[in-house]
Amino acid sequence: MPLTATTAPLRRLAAVIVLAFALALGGQLALAGPAAAHADLVSSSPSDGAVLASEPARVTLLFSEEVTLRLSSVKVVGPDGRRVDSGTPQAAGSGEDGLTVGLTADQQQGTFVLDWLATAADDGHATSGTLTFSVGAPSRAAAATGFAAPDRVTDAVLDLAIWAGLAGLALLVGCAAIRLHCLPAVTDAGTDAGTDAGADAPFAADLRWPATLGWAALLAGTLVQLFSYGPSTQRESLAHIMDRSLLSATLSTHEGHTLVARIILLALIAAVGEIVLRRAAGVVSVVAAAVLTLALAATWSEISHASSGSLVPLALAVTTLHVTAMAVWAGGLFTIAVLLTRATRAERAAPATRGTGADVGPDLGSTTARFSRLALGSVAVLAATGLYQAFREVGSFAALTGTPYGRLLLVKAAVFLLVIVVAAWSRTLVSRARERSSVALRRSILFELAGVTAVLVVTVLLIGNAPARDARKAQVTGTGTGTVAAQGR
Structure with missing residues (x-):
């Protein structure tokens, strides 16, 4: 059926959502690849290339960090081509940073x-990696079976789940930020605090569906991440996504615990979130919303690169603030786009108001002005925390240009700066225009959203790569004992 003046803006906004999802999926499928090393092999007994007088009773591998026993494996093939490893790997080392079989x-x-x-x-x-040792004297080695290469589709689905979770968090947090900070206070009765009529009450009603969409996307992304994590680490296809043994192993890991905690937080938000946002309790509502937001953001920092390396508590706090600022900025942009879509519908329904200064009414005008200040603060926090993360995870200028992580970080910074510069220029043109059109402002915001989508895609790819400091160290030292084969998440 033909688009009407009422349905066209909503259809276009829906098209933007679908396009963003499609671009994210395409980006993950096109760019998904083997991740750089994270748990490097530091030493082994026997060592790589060693010649022994007799066959050892067991082999032991020590890594640069703790490993998850139930999602790690060791295969040993004898000179005759038969496997000689016996039983499942056991923990070795002082801090569960080793395997022995x-x-x-x-x-x-x-x-x-x-x-x-x-x-x-x-x-x-x-x-994963391979090493050899000999008993008596070296001989022609049997063909190594090794481990399968990372499954490209499984890794892409896992990355897409992470992207969907970040996008859902942004919608959820952005809607809350607009309702609590940018819209005039609305009482439970639906009237503005201190006024006779609740002019912005319909705005609050319009923002319930983006918040619901964000909550659902965050929950769906978390569930898919939980189920696909095990198959991804084991290089299995999506046919194993319902494998109970892999799910059980995932639930025993730190990542599994964190994802379950996120699901519990989402259940709590479903129970009390709307009550918090509807109450005109001022500071109480803001504090409650801030605590829930920071708790959700912490579930990303807990399973990020911030959880290892130096000054972990500080890195976790900085990453939590980084994720929160991203959510406020990106989700706030989408929320303002929804409000502007509503204004565009009203504008097309009453074309006589065009050019009169009423295209963006006083209430929506004050809302966008408040959000501009909030967005400026969020961008400042993003820049400051991003610089700290870059300093911590890169370590040197050589690693910035000589590792996949460093190059991706440069791409992310370039896209981020481009979005900020073009958005500032576009907003200046809009503010100077004689007709303060909601259509023009909405176009400017939709451009920012497109840039944010690109930034989130690069962010997910950064999550899948080792920090540049570790990758650079692996290049210099040769990743420890043995050779590294196909690598994945």
Whole structure:
């Protein structure tokens, strides 16, 4: 059916949402690839290339950080091509940063091939590698079976789930920020505080569906992340997404605990969120919303690169603020776009108001002005926390240009600056225009949203790569003992 003046803005806004999702999916499928090493092999017993007098009773591998035992594996193939590892790997090392597995007492002579797969306990990424040792004298090694290459589709689905979660968080937090800070206070009875009529009450009603959409996207993204994490670390296809053993292993990890905590927080928000936003309690509402927001944002920092390295508590706090500022800025932009869409519908229904200064009414005008100040603060926090993260995770100028993480960080910074510059220029043109049109302002905001979508895609790719400081160290030192094969999440 043909678009009417009433339905066209909503249809266009829906098209923007679908396009953003499609771009994110396409970006993850096109750019998803093997992640750089996270848990590097530091040493092994026997060491790579060692020649022993007799077959050892077991092999032991030590890594640069703690590994998740249930999502890590070791295979040892003897000179005759048969597997000689016995039982499941056990923990080794002082802080669960090692794996050990027994060998069958076959007393074979020749070269043994050892393949390992280790999943880091902090950020949940998996790496694999191969080493050899010989008994008696080296011989022609049997063909190594190794571990499968990362499944591209599974990794892309996991990345898309992370992106959907971030986008959902932004919608949820952005709507709350607009309602609590930018709209005039609305009492439970639906009237503005201190006025006779609640002119902005319809705005609050319009913002319930974006908040619901954000909550649903965040929940769906978290669930998909929870179910696809295990198959991704084990390089399995999506056919294993309902594998109960992998789900059980995931639930025993730090990542699993964090995702479950996020689901519990979402249940709490579903129960009390609207009550908090509807109450004209001033500081109480703001504090309650801030606590819930920071708690949700902390579930990203807990399973990010901030959870390892130096000054972890400070890094966790900075990353939590970074995620929160992103959510306020991006979600606030979408929320303002929704309000401007409503204004555009009213404008088209009453074309006589065009050019009279009433295109953006006083209430919506004050709302956008308040959000501009809030967005400026959010962008400042994003820049400050982003600089700290870059300093911590990159470490040197050589790593900034010489590692995948560093190059992705440069791309993210470039897109971020481009969005800020073009948006500032566009807003200046809009403010100087004789006709303060909601259509022009909405176009400016939709451009910012497109840029934010690109920034989120790059952010997800950054999450899937090792910090530049670690990748650079791996390049210099050769990733420890043995060689690193195909690597994945």
